[in-house]
Amino acid sequence: MNPHAPLVIDVAGHRLTTLDRQRLAHPLVGGVILFGRNWKDRDQLTALCRQIKAVRPDLLIAVDHEGGRVQRFRTDGFTHLPPMATLGALWMREGKAEGVAALEATNAATAVGYVLGAELRACGIDLSFAPVLDLDFGESSVIGDRSFGRDPRMVTLLAQSLMHGLLQSGMGHCGKHFPGHGFVQADSHLAIPVDPRGLDAILADDAAPYGWLSASLQAVMPAHVIYPRVDQRPAGFSARWLQDVLRRQLGFTGAIFSDDLSMAAARQIDGQAVNFTTATLAALQAGCDLVLLCNQSVVDGGAPIDEAIDSLARAVVEGRWQPDAVSEERRLALLPTAPALPWDALTVSPRYMQALSLLPA
Structure with a gap:
């Protein structure tokens, strides 16, 4: 087996093509990220996941499926999950005995995590890029109601409960976007956000959940945000953030995924425009274990993916x-360790039905 398969790529359609299979078979490719365009219905999605695993059983199949507005699959039986801000609102309800609203919110969060994970696992998906650990400062339109709320203590406990539900279902998870994307207004898909705060302020607030969850998180995704008082590079390209702060200071030992390297904020490093290859190498050298190359299978027949694979292979040589x-x-630790319940068995199981009954409206 290859000693390291860091590239997570996408595929264009509802079924694998010959080119898809060739890319997925490459020893530097470790996973696939799915999108809405890969969805027709549950049978098709399940068949696609089987095709991917038939190429290599160790390939990690991932998706952005958080609930709210970031949920790739919404029809053919998939539950419409609430945005995470709904769970935060449950926590903050008044009129309950002290602590009761918080306890009910954490129970609901576990139910959301279980439903989210069990439905995806029933179709063959291994990991969801959730939970969002960003704090809601009321500034970021790209985060907004994807956040549990403003208080890092509440965010931590609701996230831990959601992760518990995911783990019950056998689904891998990834906390994002380290050390925090909620303070900045700019959308890193379109521009490079800059957060002017110092390290102490960020560690005391936005990054606090990562320390409190260091024994729980399976994976972390850094933000494509520059914190110039800490490092001139975005966090995902910064050894200062990933190795000195996240690994050494906060004690995180799991996998680090880059955020999507096709985003605008990932295409400039040290003020210079960079291509996928340079961005990939910079992320890996900074401390990422895996890098995401998203939505490139639909560009020039997937030429950017082929270029990234070939360039990384040359870099090794x-x-x-x-x-x-x-x-x-x-990477391998993120793969499921037990078979998933098939959809028909899942939907009549007591745990699933109880979890559905606990979902907030």
């Missing part, structure tokens, strides 16, 4: 990047 066996162990 030329000694500009060395595969990391520890990173590969972290």
Whole structure:
């Protein structure tokens, strides 16, 4: 087995093409991220996941499926999950005995996590890029109601409850966007957000959940945000953030995914425009274990993916990047360890039906 398969790529349609299979078979490719365009119905999605696993059983199949406005699959039986802000609102309800609203909110969060994970697992998906750990400062339109709320203590406990539900279902998870995307207005899909605060302020607030959850989180995704008082590079390209702060100071030992390297904020490093290859190498060298190349299978027949694979392979041969066996162990640890309940069995199971009854409106 290859000592490190860091590339997570996408596929164009409802079924794998010959080119898709060739890319997924490459030893530097470790996973697939699915999007709405990969969805027709549950049978098709399940068949697609089987096709991917038939290429290589160790490929990680992931999706952005948080609830609210970030939910890739919404029809053919998939439950419409609430945005995370709804769980925060449950926590803040008045008229309950002290602590009761918070306890009911954490129970609901576990139910949301279980339904979210069990439905995806029934179709063959391994990991969802959730929960969002960003704080809601009321400034970021790209975060907004994807956040549990403003208080990092509440965010931590609701996220931990959601993660518990995901783990009950066998679904892997990834907290995002380290150290925090909620303070900045700019959307990193379109521009490079800059957060002017210092390290102490960020650690005391936005980044606090990552320390409090360091024994629980399976994976973390850094933000494409620049915090110039800490480092001139976006967090996802910064060894200062990923190795010094996240790993050493906060004690995180799981996998680190880059955010999507096709986003505008990922295409400039140190003030210079960069291509996928440069961005990929910069993210890996900064401390990412896996890198996401999203929505590139639909560009020039997937030429950017082929270029990234070939360039990373050349970097290995030329000694500009060395595969990391520890990173590969972290990737493999995200794969499910038990078979999922099939959809028909899931939907009549007592745990699933009880979880549905606890979902907030």
